[in-house]
Amino acid sequence: MHPEVFDMRFRERGRRARTLGLGLLAVATLLWVWCGVLLATSYEVEPSYARRPVECESRLFTDGGTANEGRSKDPCGDERDWPEALAVLGLSVPLSVAGAVLLAYGLLGVRMSEHAAELARLRELAGREKDGEKDGADT
Numbered sequence: 001m002h003p004e005v006f007d008m009r010f011r012e013r014g015r016r017a018r019t020l021g022l023g024l025l026a027v028a029t030l031l032w033v034w035c036g037v038l039l040a041t042s043y044e045v046e047p048s049y050a051r052r053p054v055e056c057e058s059r060l061f062t063d064g065g066t067a068n069e070g071r072s073k074d075p076c077g078d079e080r081d082w083p084e085a086l087a088v089l090g091l092s093v094p095l096s097v098a099g100a101v102l103l104a105y106g107l108l109g110v111r112m113s114e115h116a117a118e119l120a121r122l123r124e125l126a127g128r129e130k131d132g133e134k135d136g137a138d139t
Contacts (some may be wrong), residue, residue, distance in 0.1 A: 016105025024099030
């Protein structure tokens, strides 16, 4: 295989890894935003004893109890649980790590390939200049 073809394929793999890493980081960011929305927005609960839904405070900015403490007489407290928000947050962690690794791998691979190509070009240029000095000295 010709070295230039190998280099082009190497750079393309790096660009694909970088793009996939950015995509995973974007998905992780959306999951973080979703978790923030779940924690910061108010929500409605339809208790069995009421005809209308009850408006509840956000999960994050309340002093009330949670469903994790057991049943209470507060319908909002019975529905105010953390597992959904923590599951979304927990799902974002491996996506963030994988995205960061792929992004770093892709960026580093392309950068190293460009650096190696520039070094080869400079060595070739230096070799030509050295040959030109030899030819000028011989005459």
